[in-house]
Amino acid sequence: xxxxxxxxxxxxxxxxxxxxxxxxxxxxxxxxxxxxxxxxxxxxxxxxxxxxxxxxxxxxxxxxxxxxxxxxxxxxxxxxxxxxxxxxxxxxxxxxxxxxxxxxxxxxxxxxxxxxxxxxxxxxxxxxxxxxxxxxxxxxxxxxxxxxxxxxxxxxxxxxxxxxxxxxxxxxxxxxxxxxxxxxxxxxxxxxxxxxxxxxxxxxxxxxxxxxxxxxxxxxxxxxxxxxxxxxxxxxxxxxxxxxxxxxxxxxxxxxxxxxxxxxxxxxxxxxxxxxxxxxxxxxxxxxxxxxxxxxxxxxxxxxxxxxxxxxxxxxxxxxxxxxxxxxxxxxxxxxxxxxxxxxxxxxxxxxxxxxxxxxxxxxxxxxxxxxxxxxxxxxxxxxxxxxxxxxxxxxxxxxxxxxxxxxxxxxxxxxxxxxxxxxxxxxxxxxxxxxxxxxxxxxxxxxxxxxxxxxxxxxxxxxxxxxxxxxxxxxxxxxxxxxxxxxxxxxxxxxxxxxxxxxxxxxxxxxxxxxxxxxxxxxxxxxxxxxxxxxxxxxxxxxxxxxxxxxxxxxxxxxxxxxxxxxxxxx
Numbered sequence: 001x002x003x004x005x006x007x008x009x010x011x012x013x014x015x016x017x018x019x020x021x022x023x024x025x026x027x028x029x030x031x032x033x034x035x036x037x038x039x040x041x042x043x044x045x046x047x048x049x050x051x052x053x054x055x056x057x058x059x060x061x062x063x064x065x066x067x068x069x070x071x072x073x074x075x076x077x078x079x080x081x082x083x084x085x086x087x088x089x090x091x092x093x094x095x096x097x098x099x100x101x102x103x104x105x106x107x108x109x110x111x112x113x114x115x116x117x118x119x120x121x122x123x124x125x126x127x128x129x130x131x132x133x134x135x136x137x138x139x140x141x142x143x144x145x146x147x148x149x150x151x152x153x154x155x156x157x158x159x160x161x162x163x164x165x166x167x168x169x170x171x172x173x174x175x176x177x178x179x180x181x182x183x184x185x186x187x188x189x190x191x192x193x194x195x196x197x198x199x200x201x202x203x204x205x206x207x208x209x210x211x212x213x214x215x216x217x218x219x220x221x222x223x224x225x226x227x228x229x230x231x232x233x234x235x236x237x238x239x240x241x242x243x244x245x246x247x248x249x250x251x252x253x254x255x256x257x258x259x260x261x262x263x264x265x266x267x268x269x270x271x272x273x274x275x276x277x278x279x280x281x282x283x284x285x286x287x288x289x290x291x292x293x294x295x296x297x298x299x300x301x302x303x304x305x306x307x308x309x310x311x312x313x314x315x316x317x318x319x320x321x322x323x324x325x326x327x328x329x330x331x332x333x334x335x336x337x338x339x340x341x342x343x344x345x346x347x348x349x350x351x352x353x354x355x356x357x358x359x360x361x362x363x364x365x366x367x368x369x370x371x372x373x374x375x376x377x378x379x380x381x382x383x384x385x386x387x388x389x390x391x392x393x394x395x396x397x398x399x400x401x402x403x404x405x406x407x408x409x410x411x412x413x414x415x416x417x418x419x420x421x422x423x424x425x426x427x428x429x430x431x432x433x434x435x436x437x438x439x440x441x442x443x444x445x446x447x448x449x450x451x452x453x454x455x456x457x458x459x460x461x462x463x464x465x466x467x468x469x470x471x472x473x474x475x476x477x478x479x480x481x482x483x484x485x486x487x488x489x490x491x492x493x494x495x496x497x498x499x500x501x502x503x504x505x506x507x508x509x510x511x512x513x514x515x516x517x518x519x520x521x522x523x524x525x526x527x528x529x530x531x532x533x534x535x536x537x538x539x540x541x542x543x544x545x546x547x548x549x550x551x552x553x554x555x556x557x558x559x560x561x562x563x564x565x566x567x568x569x570x571x572x
Contacts, residue, residue, distance in 0.1 A: 003044035004046065004550065005026070006025070006044035007027075009051040010023060010051075011055065011515075014057070017484035020480055024041035028550075030507060032504055032506050032507070035503060050512055053513060053515070054511075054515040055502065055513075056502070057483070057488070057502050057510065057511070059083045059085060059086075059460040060085070060086040060486065060487055060499065061087045061459070062441070062493060063091050063299060063443035064079060065449035066079075067094070067095045068117070068125060068126050070089070070140060071125065071126050073145075074143070074144045076565075077537070078457030079445075080554075081557070085565075086147060086148045086496065087149050088151065089149065090154050090193070091154075092115070092240045093155040093197050094110055094115065094199070095107075095152075095154035096126065096157060097133040098132050098133050098158065098184060099157060099161065101128075108123055109206055113206035113208070114204045115446075116449065116450045117533075118533035120531040120533055125531075132187070133188040137191055141566070145565040146548060146553040148509075152238065153189075153193045153196055154197050155197065155214035158181055158214075170211055172218070178221055185225055189228065190232060192567075194568075195229075196226075196235060198238075199214065199239065219252075219256070234570060235261070243269070246267060250267070251285055255289065255292075255296070258296050263295065265295070265296050266299050267298055268299050268443075268444060270300075270421040272421060273424050276425070279433075279434060283440075299440070300441070300444065301456075302435065302459050303422070304380050304423040306420050306454070308415050308536055311412045312534060316416070317370070317407075320359050321359060322353050336411070350398065367388045367403070368387045368390065370387060372402070378417055435477065436477075441485075441493050453536070455537065458538055461518060461542075487500040487501070494570070496568065513544060514542045514543075517542040518543075521538060522538075524536070543556075543557050548562075551564035
């Protein structure tokens with residue numbers, strides 16, 4: 001037979017975790033139909049010579065925030081640039097369904113506050129056509145896109161829908177309200193939701209300053225909602241915690257939820273400076289839970305979580321100085337002129353504001369944990385000897401001079417990097433340890449979110465470049481392991497059984513990668529969201545091809561225009 005597509009002579013890392021091998025892969029329709037040693041499959045209707053290239057499954061990203069963006073952006077960027085062929089959203093307890101018509105603005109300010117997505121972009125971009133969660137899925141199913149998407153139902157909109165203002169304000173629900181929330185979660189799961197998510201961290205706040213609904217929910221409410229998952233018999237219960245409290249306050253109810261549902265409970269795990277050793281206890285508890293037959297998983301990021309400071313971003317060190325505040329509202333070009341004025345420069349560089357020590361503690365004391373971003377390179381494992389404070393000391397200049405000069409560089413597009421999670425040891429040793437642990441899963445890329453401060457949708461590309469090829473401050477990770485972590489392992493967590501491995505009978509979601517060239521373009525601020533909303537973007541380079549359901553969506557780092565992606569419904 002003549003196959004529709006044959007990729008020949010590739011170095012195949014198939015997603016199973018097994019060693020890579022040279023192979024030919026044949027595709028017919030949306031399915032992989034043959035995987036054979038190189039040179040053994042005859043040419044197809046289309047044949048791609050992949051000599052010297054890496055072939056992997058498409059990446060399955062289980063932690064994104066495209067809940068609104070997928071209603072207007074068929075390319076689902078930045079994830080669409082970085083080899084992601086399946087993305088799951090509805091994370092951290094925020095989303096847009098269910099949604100009473102009079103709650104639209106409130107849901108927008110909730111997402112804007114928690115995930116730093118411009119509210120104006122959400123207001124203009126979302127074309128509301130649903131109220132219930134099943135109706136939301138029906139709307140998404142009709143829209144074209146380059147990748148498959150799936151969703152979980154989130155606690156924030158659920159609580160507000162059932163309880164109104166009381167739910168939004170984190171009031172305690174009545175028993176009847178818990179029953180109704182559980183009914184709606186069951187309805188969502190049967191319609192195809194992949195799970196339920198909530199947030200329990202004080203970091204997550206709406207734009208109005210209020211905590212995400214559900215942050216303070218007690219065990220009675222959480223178990224009542226989990227009962228819906230038990231009735232359906234599937235779904236992942238995910239949540240963002242206050243990391244220091246996980247082993248103490250959260251673990252007892254987590255075990256009860258896992259026992260009640262028999263389904264995975266997935267807790268985000270990061271290392272915070274205020275409790276840098278708590279993760280070790282969490283890993284011990286994970287081992288204990290699995291020994292007891294409880295499917296508790298920790299979701300971990302592949303790198304430090306931090307902020308890209310820039311003049312057009314959500315936050316940067318100059319914001320806290322009166323000399324900058326005087327001009328903060330000027331257009332960028334005028335701001336740059338004002339920042340070049342000798343007296344203003346002197347004030348920013350030399351003066352410490354009389355603010356009760358705030359600028360000293362918030363900015364100056366932290367310059368040993370801020371690094372210059374040099375062109376395309378964001379070093380997510382920087383050395384303290386290269387920090388702004390260290391470089392300034394060696395050069396014999398004030399550290400704030402380096403900060404100011406960096407931020408105004410490149411026509412006001414210069415950037416600084418400041419990690420705040422997963423860097424308590426001054427390297428990525430925490431991340432390496434949790435990535436190697438058998439009861440953690442890859443996630444927390446936050447694709448589509450934190451538009452003015454973070455650009456983490458490129459996490460899949462970073463995992464291959466930093467961890468398997470470029471790392472110098474510790475051991476590298478095997479390429480086969482890293483591919484496995486973000487393909488078959490993530491797909492299996494959410495019960496998506498037809499992808500994640502390059503094997504006959506599996507869905508033809510594939511990445512063909514120039515591994516030696518793989519990397520990033522220079523990060524920049526783009527104003528390409530609806531209503532001219534801003535976001536930091538960083539495109540990939542090195543993706544020779546990406547295929548979704550056998551259709552090529554990316555050709556040499558550019559979209560082909562094809563949109564074969566669809567809505568995934570769990571259990572179908």
